[in-house]
Amino acid sequence: MKVIRVSAIVMAMLTTVSFAGKNVEIPQSPPIPITVTKCGGAYTGGQLLYVAGKEKLWNGHTTTVKPSGAMAGLFVGYDFCLNNGLMAALEASANLGKVEKKTKLPEAMFANNYTLLDYKKLFNVKVTQNWEASVVAHLGKKLGSNQLYLLGGITATELKVKGTTYSVKKSLYGWTAGAGYEIKIDKNWASRVEYRYNKYVAKKYGYHYMKYNSNSVSAGLKYSF
Numbered sequence: 001m002k003v004i005r006v007s008a009i010v011m012a013m014l015t016t017v018s019f020a021g022k023n024v025e026i027p028q029s030p031p032i033p034i035t036v037t038k039c040g041g042a043y044t045g046g047q048l049l050y051v052a053g054k055e056k057l058w059n060g061h062t063t064t065v066k067p068s069g070a071m072a073g074l075f076v077g078y079d080f081c082l083n084n085g086l087m088a089a090l091e092a093s094a095n096l097g098k099v100e101k102k103t104k105l106p107e108a109m110f111a112n113n114y115t116l117l118d119y120k121k122l123f124n125v126k127v128t129q130n131w132e133a134s135v136v137a138h139l140g141k142k143l144g145s146n147q148l149y150l151l152g153g154i155t156a157t158e159l160k161v162k163g164t165t166y167s168v169k170k171s172l173y174g175w176t177a178g179a180g181y182e183i184k185i186d187k188n189w190a191s192r193v194e195y196r197y198n199k200y201v202a203k204k205y206g207y208h209y210m211k212y213n214s215n216s217v218s219a220g221l222k223y224s225f
Helices: 008-013
Strands: 016-019 022-025 041-058 062-065 068-081 086-110 116-143 146-162 167-184 189-200 203-205 208-224
Touching: 041 086, 041 116, 041 146, 068 116, 068 208, 086 146, 116 167, 146 189, 146 208, 167 208
Parallel strands: none
Antiparallel strands: 016 022, 041 062, 041 068, 041 208, 068 086, 086 116, 116 146, 146 167, 167 189, 189 208, 203 208
């Protein structure tokens, strides 16, 4: 009897071998189906926001003004798939709108060394926020095809305070934190809702200062590439 030694690799590649001068068919294993699920990648989208702010003005005493209003904006980001159904993302967004409040405050009178002398009659003051931008990181958990996530990062805005005799515009920077829920619509589209708290570093201007924070709720539509 003739003995033929064939390596396992060659045996897997051949469909027939010659044994004792005869062709012997070697059955092939059926192909194993592989399911590829899309996970992670770039995305973009749009959103509508409602913003409720709180501005603490100081002009001899502290007065709180609460501007509110709507904004609309765009976001871009990148999703990352982690183990055990966890997801991460890095996202940048920018929003435009009008968050505003008009009120009346007592106008303070100061000496040259900023010593408070007295208050004059009430004057009109308006606090306005026209834009905001942020860069945040997400960490979420898959719940079926949907996702619940936390977020945190840095934020920036511009606040304008206009009185009877002055107008001041300052860029403010701070941090933002919140949470969101994303609902998958199909392979590419998803809807989401988010809550954020934004805290900005106080800014001084002359003998006044502005100290601003806000809460926002948004609804958005997301497209994943």
